Amino acid sequence: MTRSGLHETIHGRVLEPGDAGYDAARSVWNGMIDRRPRYIVQCADTADVVACVRFATDNDLDVGIRCGGHGIVGHAVADDGLMIDLRPMGGVTVDPVSRRARVQGGALLGALDRAAQQHGLATTAGNVSHTGVGGLTLGGGMGWLARQHGLACDNVISFEVVTATGETLLVSAEEHPELYWALRGGGGNFGVVTEFEFALHPEPGTAIAAAFRFPYATSPRAMRRWRDLSASAPRQATFEAIIGAEGVSLGLVWVGDADDGAAEISTLAGELTEVAEPDVRSVEALSYLELQTREDDIEGHAWRRYWKGHYFTELGDDLIDALLARDGDDLPDVSLQAYGGAIADVADAETAFSGRDTAFEFVAASRWTDPADDERRISAARRYAGTLGRFASGAYVNVLGNDGDAGIRRAFSEENLRRLTAVKDAYDPGNLFHLNQNIRPSGG
Known part of the structure; x- marks a missing residue:
């Protein structure tokens, strides 16, 4: 043409x-x-x-x-x-009887959330409403509902995919099952997804976000207690930590019954205060839609950005000490988000997404405005994240940078990578779709 x-x-x-x-x-x-x-x-x-x-x-x-x-x-x-x-293709259609949503490939997470919540339904859909459904889901898709209902990719019933030959396929567990397996976590390596069909779940639309900030002097004791409580937390609770210049914020996000959430947060507050006194306390009741948009400004467009990520299968005392040993200027803000629950219910072999045994996902993220600061800010983030590499078990494919084959080996188990390569050979042997975290075909 x-x-x-x-x-x-x-x-x-x-x-x-x-x-x-x-x-x-x-x-x-x-x-x-x-x-x-x-x-x-x-x-x-x-x-x-x-x-x-x-x-x-x-x-x-x-x-x-x-x-x-x-x-x-x-x-x-x-x-x-x-x-x-794909942005003009941003429609979402919900069937409340079958609890299914059809989501075009250009839709943003906010569109899915709003359409589903009109019927008291939801599915795992990230943490920022202006994120694209496609990129999030194809890489796995962590969100505040993941411990209850699995990752976004675990909730996909079918995909409409345009392949490298220009063929349009309907892909599901019954049709093209190997491609269906690969699309659930393998990224954009295999075609252009023009529509997703998601399973939806009843959700009351109520949430609570709680955070208790500690100064660095007392944060090691508080973080150890927070870690221990996370291990036995109900699936409605996703424990979250933010490590920044002003201190260490330890808390959780609850999606579910408000009374149960208040009780869980009261227990967390009491346990943390027993070992150290927070200097800031925040407990905020939210609707689910408010929860899904509360980080939209922080994660807004136009900032210059760099991040590095790790998976941790445990948060040992040595790792906590290393996380809190923050010396130097221009250090990135750090987030830790708990996995487990329904994420771990799925075996690694069931989808391309690897790292189901992750306890916490770590992301060190920097943002700035002046291009003159690029090298300094990027170097600081790399240096800090590099000190933690010895504790890591892998990384989330959606937070990889320009890491090449080494990054791919961190994101996927050896067995899953072999299987992904075979699917790449079958559907894109010429590697047309290589502008991604690329799984190269066996031919190179």
Whole structure:
């Protein structure tokens, strides 16, 4: 297909450098990403996606796939290539009887949350409402409901996928089962997902967020007690810690019955106060939708960003000491979020997502505005996260940076990686979809 053929075929909009809206369309969440695709196609339907894939193949163009644009590396923005912009395909349809949601590939998490909560339903959908459903889910999909209902990928019933040959497939446990397995955690390596079908769960829409901040002098004792309480926490509770310049915030997020949550938080507060006195206490009752948007401003667009992540299978005393040994300037803020519960109920072999035995996910995240600070802020985050590498058991594929094959080996078990490579060989042997955390076909 020629350039003129692309313009004539697409039902949506084709943008090229110099067109009105081009610069806005190429801008993504991480303000460090400044690339210029040759074409940005704002797809109106699955047929547009098929046309893009075939055009890219015919013209030997790199392909980036954009939804929310939250990937830290900015893979969506294919420099001098073709960006498939799925955002116009952002619809969500909920069937409250079957408890199913059909979600187009360009939808944001907030759209899914709002549509489902109209019927008293929800499914695991991250922590920030302007994240794309597609990228989150294909990499696994952690969220405040994961300990109750599993990861986002565990809740996918079926996918509509455009493959590297331009074929459109309906993929489920019964149809193309190996591809279905790979799409649940293997990232965007195997095609463009134009629709997800999710299982939904009854949720009352009530939540509580509790945090108790301790100065560094007393935080080791408090963090050890917080860790011990997390091990026996109900599945409605997701323990969370934030380590920053002002101290160490230890708490939990509760989604479920408000009275039960208040009792759990009262117990946590009493246990923590027994070993150390917090200097700030915060207990906030929220609706589920408020919970899902409370980090939207903090995680807003345009900031320059860098992060490093680890999985920890346990939070031993030595690791806690290392986490709290923060010396130097420009150190990143750190989050720890508890896994377990329904996440661990699924065996590693059941989906491509690896690391089901993770106890806590660690992310060290920096954000700033001045490009002159890039090297300094990135170096500080790398240095700090590097001191913790000896404790790590792997990493979440959705927080990998430009780590290449080493990152892929951290994100997937050896067995899962072999199986993912076989699926790549079957569905994308030419590696058309390589702008991602790439699982290379066996041919190289």
